[in-house]
Amino acid sequence: MKLTDKARDMLDLVSNKLLNNDIGNIVDFARFTVSGYDTPMSHWSPLNQLLVFMTTNSLDCRGFRQWQSVNRYVKKGAKATYILVPLVKTEKGERNEELKHLLGFKTVPVFPLHATEGEPLPELKLPEKKPNLYEVAEVLNIQVIYEGMTGAYGSCKSDATIIRLGNTHPAIFYHELAHAVRLKKGWYRKTDYAGEEIIAETVACTLSKLLDDEDITADTSQYVKYYANDSVQKVINFLSEISKTLVALLDIKSNESIKEMEVYS
Numbered sequence: 434m435k436l437t438d439k440a441r442d443m444l445d446l447v448s449n450k451l452l453n454n455d456i457g458n459i460v461d462f463a464r465f466t467v468s469g470y471d472t473p474m475s476h477w478s479p480l481n482q483l484l485v486f487m488t489t490n491s492l493d494c495r496g497f498r499q500w501q502s503v504n505r506y507v508k509k510g511a512k513a514t515y516i517l518v519p520l521v522k523t524e525k526g527e528r529n530e531e532l533k534h535l536l537g538f539k540t541v542p543v544f545p546l547h548a549t550e551g552e553p554l555p556e557l558k559l560p561e562k563k564p565n566l567y568e569v570a571e572v573l574n575i576q577v578i579y580e581g582m583t584g585a586y587g588s589c590k591s592d593a594t595i596i597r598l599g600n601t602h603p604a605i606f607y608h609e610l611a612h613a614v615r616l617k618k619g620w621y622r623k624t625d626y627a628g629e630e631i632i633a634e635t636v637a638c639t640l641s642k643l644l645d646d647e648d649i650t651a652d653t654s655q656y657v658k659y660y661a662n663d664s665v666q667k668v669i670n671f672l673s674e675i676s677k678t679l680v681a682l683l684d685i686k687s688n689e690s691i692k693e694m695e696v697y698s
Contacts, residue, residue: 491545
C-alpha cells in the first residue's frame, strides 16, 4: 500500500507536531464526541479529525459539495487541507457475500468553516443559566463560546483568550477554565499534556461537588486513570498544582462576590 506524496506530507506534518508536543489543548479526539451535533467530520476517522484540526485549528471541515449542501461556499483563494479516504474494491465471495479489499488511499480536499461564507450554521443553544465561575472568565477576559464541536467536549485557546464549549455541562466549563487560568499565570506545562489533563479534570470534579453538589467522581476517576496510566503516584505528584489552581479560581470568585456586596450595600 503506497501513500501519495501529498498524503505523506500531511502525515509527516502531524507526526512532527505530535513529537514536539504542538497539539494545543484538545480533549482526547479518540475518546469523546458531542452527542446531538452531527457534521460530516464526526464520521471521519480519528486520524483525519486530528489531521485537519492540527492544520486548520477548526472543528468543522467539509468538502466543496458538503458546504454547498448547507448553502455555504468556499472563499476564493482558500487553502485546502487534504484527508485520507480509503479506496475499497468490493467483490462477491463464493457464498455470494460481499468481500471488501483495501487498495490504498486517495486524498480529498476539505476546507474549514472560516474559509467559507454564506448561510449561518445552526448553533448550540446557550444554557438558560450561566455556570458557576462564569464571572471568573469575565475577570480574566476570556470569551466563552458555546458551539457545535466535533471530537471534543471543549477546548481552550493556547493564549487563554477563548474557551469553546460543545456541551453545556458545568464540569466541561470548569475543566477548560482550569486550563485557562494555568495558562494565564504561566503554570501550564506544554510538555506534559497528560499531567495538565489530570490537573484540569480533578479541579473540575472538585468544583462540581463544591459549587453544584454534583458527584462526577466515577467519570473523573476513569479519565485520570487513562492519563496517569493507572499510576496513583503520578496523581499524588500533581496535588500541589491541583490545589494551587483551585485556590486561584476561588480567590477570583470570592473577590468578585465581595465587590457585588459593596455595590448593593
